[in-house]
Amino acid sequence: MTLRFLGTTSDDGDCPTLYEVEETRQIVVQGDRLTDPEHLDQLRDVKESETFVVIPRELLTRFAPRSDDVAELVPFKEVAHLFAEFKHTAWRLETQRGYASDRESPKWNRWRAGESLGYDPAHPWHANVRTQTEAGKRFERVRLVDDPPTEGQRFLLASGLGNVEAGEDIRNLSRAEAQRAGLPDYDFWLFDSRTVVEFAFGSDGTTLGVRVREDAESVLRACQVRDAAWHYAVATTEFQAGVRSTM
Incomplete structure (x- = not known):
């Protein structure tokens, strides 16, 4: 178990x-x-x-989680509308050492071949981020990184620069610092400080589904995690330069 x-x-x-x-x-x-x-x-x-x-x-x-708060696992596509419908902020914590969705992406082989991965206005994610941020909304995320970074984490450091150009504010935090700060080891999105979308992954990094939580305790905990992670994390451009200098 x-x-x-x-x-x-x-x-x-x-x-x-x-x-x-x-x-x-x-x-x-x-x-x-x-x-x-x-x-x-x-x-x-x-x-x-x-x-x-x-x-x-x-x-x-x-x-301690609430004994009556057992959220149902639902497909990720059921929450996809939130990325266009949120009012103010969409914030993500990423804790995994690798994601199957990245390895299955066309960008993966391009990156491994040495190609740079910049902003692509035709890419649906980049296009939506640009649309939402131009409307005054904020896309933010903190990604945990091991020492040394895994292959999956190096991919995200490289591909994340395109997300930043699209309008995201991405920051990185070493896993050791995250553990010292008491951050959890699971991924979630937090929309408008009121809706938590918590991921469930298989052992190979495949997304099994998500759980949507809106109870006060879950939202408060997510807000506390966001504040602590944002306080200690470093802008991805700065963090990436530090990683390159040690490899």
């Missing part, structure tokens, strides 16, 4: 930390073991297999 990182209240990104077992939605808690003898004596119905840890209340209030 797969553990999904939910969040941490530690500045060092270690503990206390909360995880979710994706298949069962059970919660796994990482924290300091309870050792106070007086407190241990007051515990009830303790099984031999049980362990008790101490965590700050904030860890649960900030990161």
Whole structure:
């Protein structure tokens, strides 16, 4: 079964930390073991297999998912209209080390052959970004990058320059810094600070579908992630230059 990182209240990104077992939605808690003898004596119905840890209340209030918030997995095409209909902002967090959609794109082989990937006004994505940003809306995203970058991440660093020319504000953040900041390890779009579109991926990076969430807790968490990621991330042009200098 797969553990999904939910969040941490530690500045060092270690503990206390909360995880979710994706298949069962059970919660796994990482924290300091309870050792106070007086407190241990007051515990009830303790099984031999049980362990008790101490965590700050904030860890649960900030990161524990609602038990009644089980969003249905739907095809990505069902949310495609949001990219033209949002009113103010469309913000994305990208955390994967590679995406099947990139590898299946015609741009992939062109990039591997050494071709530069710039702005293409005929490309549907670039055309829509240009239309929306000229109307005063904002397209923004933060992409996590490993050290060294994976092939998929290097592709996005290269192809992202065309997105920037189209009107997106793309920034990059090292995975190590993202973990220290307590950012999650799943992808999502946040539209107008009110609608969260969370991705589900297969082991090969194939998009299995998305979950749409509009409950207050999910939206608040996404806004907090956006603010922290945007604070630490670096403009992709600057980040790309730094990556080139170390390779």
